[in-house]
Amino acid sequence: MSTWANLGLQDSASPLMEQLIFFHDHALLILVMITVLVGYLMFMLFFNSYINRFLLHGQLIEMIWTILPAIILLFIALPSLRLLYLLDEINEPSMTLKSIGHQWYWSYEYSDFNNIEFDSYMIPTNELSTDGFRLLDVDNRVILPMNSQIRILVTAADVIHSWTIPALGVKVDGTPGRLNQTNFFINRPGLFYGQCSEICGANHSFMPIVIESVPVNYFIKW
């Protein structure tokens, strides 16, 4: 989870999030190079004196600074497309979790695992234990097996919500009347926190998501 003064991305807990971080760093590197170059050129412009009477056109430089940005954009667009299709791939999930957004809590259904159904409410600050995380902990966590491909179906009962777990690289809108699908693979045990990220009403900030990732044999006994 994110803690104090962490302005970057959280440590990944899934292969897809790892790829997203690689792409973020790649795009940021290109962004920094362009910013430095343009910043340098703009700075040097202050010291320019217009003394060349014969400078009317420069076909070569125009060609270069038209084609070069297009090539640079390709270096961002192609890895971006690769990632887009990677995120959309469904790799034979071993179980399905359904999460339904409500104002303002999530409810979950394990339709192919003992037909478990429950609601997951945020723990209010006055009921929080000393080791709990304020505005982030819930009364009923989502328990999921690690090292297995999980499909998640997201929908909503009233308004649009968004089921978002930064460490897993998952962000899916829950829309009334629709069923959205994504999948992920958790590669380590632990607690992964998330929040609704679609402005869904007065208590939008108070419908967090907690995933408890456990080894598969623990999960089967649950």
Ligand code: CUA
């Ligand atoms: Cu649900 Cu914001």
